Amino acid sequence: MVRCEKFASRRGNFNSDPVVRRNERRPCPRYIGLPRRSKNEPIDHRAYDGRIRFVILDRIGIVDRINNRRSWSQMRTLTGRGSDGAEKNKGYISHRQCTFQRDDELMSERANNNCATVAMIRHIYVHIPFCARICPYCAFYKDLLDRSETARFCEAILRDLDQQCAAFAIMPRSIYFGGGTPTALSTPQVEFLLGGFGQRLDLSALEEWTVEANPGSVSARKAASLRKLGVNRISLGVQSWDEDLLKLLGREHNAPQAEKSFQILRGAGFSNINVDLMFGLPGQTIEQWRVTLQKTIALQPEHISAYCLTYEEDTEFFLRQSRGEFRQDADIDAEFFETTMSILEDAGYEHYEISNYAHPGFSSRHNRAYWSGDDYLGIGPSAFSTVGMRRWQNLADYRAYADQVLSGQSPIGSRENLTKEMKRAERISLSLRTCEGVPAGLLTDRSKAIEEFIGLELLRQSNGHFMLTQKGKSLADSVAEALV
Ligand SMILES: C[S@@+](CC[C@H](N)C(=O)[O-])C[C@H]1O[C@@H](n2cnc3c(N)ncnc32)[C@H](O)[C@@H]1O
Numbered sequence: 096m097v098r099c100e101k102f103a104s105r106r107g108n109f110n111s112d113p114v115v116r117r118n119e120r121r122p123c124p125r126y127i128g129l130p131r132r133s134k135n136e137p138i139d140h141r142a143y144d145g146r147i148r149f150v151i152l153d154r155i156g157i158v159d160r161i162n163n164r165r166s167w168s169q170m171r172t173l174t175g176r177g178s179d180g181a182e183k184n185k186g187y188i189s190h191r192q193c194t195f196q197r198d199d200e201l202m203s204e205r206a207n208n209n210c211a212t213v214a215m216i217r218h219i220y221v222h223i224p225f226c227a228r229i230c231p232y233c234a235f236y237k238d239l240l241d242r243s244e245t246a247r248f249c250e251a252i253l254r255d256l257d258q259q260c261a262a263f264a265i266m267p268r269s270i271y272f273g274g275g276t277p278t279a280l281s282t283p284q285v286e287f288l289l290g291g292f293g294q295r296l297d298l299s300a301l302e303e304w305t306v307e308a309n310p311g312s313v314s315a316r317k318a319a320s321l322r323k324l325g326v327n328r329i330s331l332g333v334q335s336w337d338e339d340l341l342k343l344l345g346r347e348h349n350a351p352q353a354e355k356s357f358q359i360l361r362g363a364g365f366s367n368i369n370v371d372l373m374f375g376l377p378g379q380t381i382e383q384w385r386v387t388l389q390k391t392i393a394l395q396p397e398h399i400s401a402y403c404l405t406y407e408e409d410t411e412f413f414l415r416q417s418r419g420e421f422r423q424d425a426d427i428d429a430e431f432f433e434t435t436m437s438i439l440e441d442a443g444y445e446h447y448e449i450s451n452y453a454h455p456g457f458s459s460r461h462n463r464a465y466w467s468g469d470d471y472l473g474i475g476p477s478a479f480s481t482v483g484m485r486r487w488q489n490l491a492d493y494r495a496y497a498d499q500v501l502s503g504q505s506p507i508g509s510r511e512n513l514t515k516e517m518k519r520a521e522r523i524s525l526s527l528r529t530c531e532g533v534p535a536g537l538l539t540d541r542s543k544a545i546e547e548f549i550g551l552e553l554l555r556q557s558n559g560h561f562m563l564t565q566k567g568k569s570l571a572d573s574v575a576e577a578l579v
Pocket residue numbers: 148149232233234235274275276307308309310331332333334371372373402403404405406407
């Protein structure tokens with residue numbers, strides 16, 4: 096059965112007024128962050144996820160969204176402070192016998208990660224929440240850039256990293272600076288922050304260090320600094336090459352600026368650049384999308400992420416959709432999706448995950464780690480961490496986050512204990528969307544459903560994995576639902 100999950104997790108706490116008058120308001124977490132009302136209130140994981148990515152479609156409706164940065168399972172909840180997490184984890188022993196004692200909660204969180212069972216941490220996500228402008232469709236945790244706050248914030252990030260280094264063995268293979276807009280920081284701040292990572296971490300095993308950039312905040316000097324500090328991959332938020340659509344999206348850049356930024360990054364020596372694009376935008380035609388894809392291909396980025404617009408709650412776009420000003424049409428979105436696959440694959444990009452396409456050898460190491468269910472640490476406000484069977488999320492308020500960290504307190508806002516079943520469900524949902532597919536071992540009790548999907552030519556089997564066929568990609572959620 097196909098179920099429209101997209102709206103199932105919506106909440107009714109949308110306050111339209113401040114959103115409508117976007118330019119008059121100073122964004123605050125209530126409207127643009129994670130709309131949790133109290134620390135102890137269970138969190139709908141998907142509704143709260145800032146890093147939601149796209150969409151799989153079927154002919155009935157948009158039926159799924161994917162989290163690019165963090166995995167999810169079905170309608171799970173995070174439990175806030177005061178949950179019985181510590182009780183449930185009594186059996187664990189301390190991993191480093193409390194090398195730092197400042198904060199009981201942080202320590203109990205980290206002490207629960209038994210040294211004997213927790214492997215080396217290989218992946219780090221860092222959230223930089225500042226944006227020069229707030230886009231009307233965006234529900235990621237972010238805030239308007241306030242230059243008087245950024246220096247303190249950068250210090251807090253490094254202090255958070257110190258805490259993580261004291262609690263975990265870390266030797267990263269991938270680091271991902273996302274946001275918000277990491278490049279909204281000034282060049283000296285970027286140098287302070289990234290230099291601090293270089294000083295604190297053993298980077299000898301680092302394969303990929305990505306920084307998200309907005310075309311409005313890329314300069315030759317900043318690009319050169321990033322490259323010099325060891326960043327080897329940039330994810331550039333172009334979204335569209337169409338001027339009208341860029342305006343509709345409230346972007347701070349225009350098309351020539353985006354192209355210039357791309358060339359600046361190339362000139363600085365970046366040989367691995369991702370371009371973020373969005374489709375299914377209000378009024379966007381398939382022809383406009385084709386032109387955007389062709390223009391992108393002409394620049395030859397190594398990686399392209401193509402996301403279907405999601406109308407996220409607490410955004411101006413959501414309000415406009417609720418009012419009937421914008422409409423989402425699943426059939427048209429399906430056409431966009433099929434057009435994307437066809438054009439990008441013809442141009443030599445491998446469709447290695449539902450929203451992601453890369454030249455051979457350029458798939459994102461960091462994102463692949465999420466999709467494979469690897470452990471990762473999140474640093475910064477709103478960032479999630481998953482280590483073993485524990486998951487936690489930092490406060491989604493950068494001032495509160497910095498206050499906590501700089502005063503030696505835990506920045507954790509909520510946490511949950513994962514079960515084997517939750518992990519398995521996540522693993523299936525996420526790996527199904529990748530070209531590797533789901534290891535057959537995870538699906539031994541789903542043989543009837545698998546048989547059906549193979550009969551319907553939605554799934555195929557290869558090398559001990561089940562993967563979506565081209566036809567199946569457009570129905571991935573229905574398939575996932577039957578398999579988890
Ligand atoms: C957090 S943004 C970071 C990049 C940078 N802040 C920028 O906007 O250029 C990551 C990407 O998420 C995508 N995105 C943001 N909101 C979205 C939404 N509501 N639906 C689909 N994709 C979205 C955009 O493609 C964006 O580039």
